[in-house]
Amino acid sequence: MSARIPIDVPATAPIYHDRIVTAFTAAAVLWAIIGMAAGVYVAAELVWPNLSFSLPWLSFGRLRTVHTNVVLFGFGISALIGTALYSVQRTSHTPLFAPRLAWLVFFAWQLTIVLGGWSLLAGWNGGKEYAELEWPFDIAIAVVWLSFAVVFFGTIARRKIAPIYISNWFYGALIIVIAMLHVVNNLAMPATLGKAYSLYPGAQDAIVQWWYGHNAVGFLLTGGFLGMLYYFLPKQAEQPIWSYRLSIVAFWAFVYSYIWAGPHHLHYNAIPEWVQSLAVVMSLILLAPSWATMINGVMTVANAWQKLRTDPALKFIVLALAFYGLATFEGPMMAIRSVNVMSHFTEWTIGHVHSGALGWNALITFGTFYYLVPKLAGRPLASVRLANAHFWLALAGTMLYILSMWAAGVSQSLLWLTLDEHGEVKYSFVEVMRAIAPYYLLRLLGGVLFLSGAVLMAVNLAKTFESGRTVTAHVPAVGAAPQMA
């Protein structure tokens, strides 16, 4: 990044399309509040089941899918598309390709989330985890996603600088792999408007589903957000990446090893044992590129420590890297069969997912928004104090969540595996649930803390953006950089 030196900006220079970025950011914040609130509600239902009031629309099974879909596709993907569109213009030194198509992507994506969420509440459910939306939505998602690909890769094709910066490699991998996973996993034969049946039979369906499920974690929740990290961390730290070479090596190692790891979700199931073993080995190898990236991030911030005195956003990124380190270590460990035999189907898995989702994905996004929104609004953040309060609420909420789920998961597993003198399972389902219910209350408290932090952020960002107008940013002329012929 240091090679690009803007030398002057004539008034006639083209301008970046940033209003679309503002729109995606606002949508992401809104979906974060709605999705996390749904999560808090279902967490409360696990403590007080009567909260469903016997209404199907409020039942755990329906609301839980609304929670996961809204945070993943509403919050996560809106944040990723918004930040990708912001950074691809700046790293390519050109405005967006097909900006009208980009706006179509925005409105179509938001409409899909609204109607898709509604369909889940109404009980439409394809039955595949994280791919619950029924076939009409799957087709809509594929079309919107391909349109996003046209805008993103079209902008890269028009770039004024020859090298493609590392963040774009990660965003590019996100776009290509998610398109592939989404289409292959959702191939189905429609029976009615609201129901389709998978083309794959039995165990093959399970393998395809977890090839999708795990790589959605890999290329969306890890790869996509690494794209965000690689652009916004150096910008915030005002430092180049500690080792650009390491980031490239880690990218290819990450892409190669992640794609094999899915079947570790199916240990001790009716799939070939060698497929499970291969997934274990590739999951363990995955630790190397994951930690290479963490070290790259940590060392980049270490060189920019003075910025921490004044910049609340950087704290979120530092903490996000710590939880990224934890989640990417815990994941491969849980893929080992003799760990998985105890952790699978327990609350430990839920804790693991949230150490990544809250500790890594949400914190890196919050840190990015605290940097991005003042840039878009052309004025400083409304309240540094609120941002600092948000930081501590997010840390306490995440810690409480994962600690309570570790304790619940291990207790649950030990109780399940305890046999009586006849070799039968000693404790009934109800006894085990009663034993872990108090941990659900602690988890609920963790969720409430995390959600209240997100609400503080929404207020803070809304105040920062009081004028409602995105500032105009011109494309700078580029000097002393490897330019396109």
Add this chain to the structure above:
Amino acid sequence: MFFGFALWLGLVPPIFAYIGTTTFGWHLGVEPLFLTTSAAAAMAAAYFALLLVGFLSAGFVAHWMASTYSADASFGRSFALIALVGAPLTVGSVVHLYPHALINVIVLVPTLIWSMYLLYRGLPIVLKTDPAHGMLMASSLVAYLLVAWVTLLGITVVLWSHGIGPRVLT
């Protein structure tokens, strides 16, 4: 000085755990699990050994990281930091006297948050560095401690799933 202090502190949780386990049994929420006296003693010894390994490794990691964050890299100060951060947890371990899993979690989680607060606030003072540097180093240490904790959990679970563990009296 802090090294000896830490050793004495490290003895506290295993002793409380031994007394609690043999007197009341472990409660995971259903009915108490009792261990034989020798199994409880072996677990208390293993607990002490793990605390010692945790203390030493965290001290070495702090010493190793110190130069990156312009902090005082002397072993004495690194171990002093870990001993101070661990002190609330060892005091909180009095709850091991009644080894009910949930009650232990309820007491030890706020204690852990107090320890993390001490780490973030105390690190720049003990290791004589700028607060901004201290914040970065504290976060790196938190990452190490979380990973160390998860590793311990993983090793324990692998041992359990291979049938290696204390015998429970029925």
